[in-house]
Amino acid sequence: MIDKKVKVKEIRDLGSRNYLLTLNTPEQARLVRPGQFIMLKCVEGIDDSPLLRRPFTVFNIYRQIRSGKPAGLELLVKDVGAGTHKLVQMKPGGMLDCLGPQGRGFQISADMRNRVELACLIAGGVGIAPLYLLAQSLLSQNVKPVLFYGGANVGDLVLREYFERLGMEIFFTTEDGSFGRRGLITEPASEYLKINARKNIRVYACGPWGMMKAVHLLSAQNNLQCEVSLEARMGCSLGACLGCVVRSRDHLGEEQYLRVCQDGPVMNSRLIDWDTIPL
Numbered sequence: 001m002i003d004k005k006v007k008v009k010e011i012r013d014l015g016s017r018n019y020l021l022t023l024n025t026p027e028q029a030r031l032v033r034p035g036q037f038i039m040l041k042c043v044e045g046i047d048d049s050p051l052l053r054r055p056f057t058v059f060n061i062y063r064q065i066r067s068g069k070p071a072g073l074e075l076l077v078k079d080v081g082a083g084t085h086k087l088v089q090m091k092p093g094g095m096l097d098c099l100g101p102q103g104r105g106f107q108i109s110a111d112m113r114n115r116v117e118l119a120c121l122i123a124g125g126v127g128i129a130p131l132y133l134l135a136q137s138l139l140s141q142n143v144k145p146v147l148f149y150g151g152a153n154v155g156d157l158v159l160r161e162y163f164e165r166l167g168m169e170i171f172f173t174t175e176d177g178s179f180g181r182r183g184l185i186t187e188p189a190s191e192y193l194k195i196n197a198r199k200n201i202r203v204y205a206c207g208p209w210g211m212m213k214a215v216h217l218l219s220a221q222n223n224l225q226c227e228v229s230l231e232a233r234m235g236c237s238l239g240a241c242l243g244c245v246v247r248s249r250d251h252l253g254e255e256q257y258l259r260v261c262q263d264g265p266v267m268n269s270r271l272i273d274w275d276t277i278p279l
């Protein structure tokens, strides 16, 4: 894990309060694994508010055009509050404190191609953020990823061209019917799992709590392993403050609390008590 000041290369407005922020930081980019995050101070001055850094998943590693070597990080940022609002107003050349990469990402092993035929990636809104590096990694392991991407409206379905360029099969839904099929993303995902019931499938999800709970239940009904990338408010991100805990049960059914920053953000969905939403 590296703690350093990094330079803002570019910030692109994607609409509907979503932004793609590119940071120059080759050392951190080299270390990133799919599903990991960084902690970013959203303002330049060390004493400027908000004081606490905010967590952001690494959406993509951008590379030098000639050498193909990692040059920096691309982050999808949704402007939802004080910190993200200041962050999206940064200009190219601005400097930000960046700690990471950190956290437990998706479990990807070299022998996966022998055990997994299909990977269903299910995203709600900015929950798309951890799934692009995951899709790339699955493809490099010869596992076929299929994307299910849902939002309230078309404005929520950002960066879909990245996945289209990978040549993946993609299902889109919007609640208002402005793009793709009208309804919730769990509907086509459920149908797909039924049609492909004989295949060895693994499920990955990121999005609002209710969506991930529904995906967990769907996976459990179909007896499939499911990994979810969780969000929780973070203080230290180092495992000390316990501000980010999620309620869980151990293998004996005893209550325990897992830290999203250290034990996650990616966890097996069966570990989580889905009836207790984190703070």
Ligand SMILES: Cc1cc2nc3c(=O)[nH]c(=O)nc-3n(C[C@H](O)[C@H](O)[C@H](O)COP(=O)(O)OP(=O)(O)OC[C@H]3O[C@@H](n4cnc5c(N)ncnc54)[C@H](O)[C@@H]3O)c2cc1C
Residues within 6 Å of the ligand: 037, 050, 054, 055, 056, 057, 058, 075, 076, 077, 078, 079, 080, 081, 082, 083, 084, 085, 126, 129, 230, 231, 232, 233, 234, 260, 265
């Ligand atoms: C591991 C992890 C990865 C994340 N990745 C991304 C990402 O790739 N892109 C992205 O846009 N956001 C991501 N988030 C959420 C992001 O960290 C929060 O939106 C951000 O911290 C809000 O800061 P703020 O100062 O703008 O909001 P605040 O003013 O602090 O709060 C504004 C609103 O956002 C809610 N909120 C604040 N923090 C969180 C949080 N951690 N999770 C959920 N809701 C929160 C508050 O409840 C409140 O309603 C991630 C969170 C975690 C834990």
Ligand code: FES
Residues within 6 Å of the ligand: 233, 234, 235, 236, 237, 238, 239, 240, 241, 242, 243, 244, 245, 259, 260, 261, 262
């Ligand atoms: S944020 Fe402090 S323990 Fe996770």
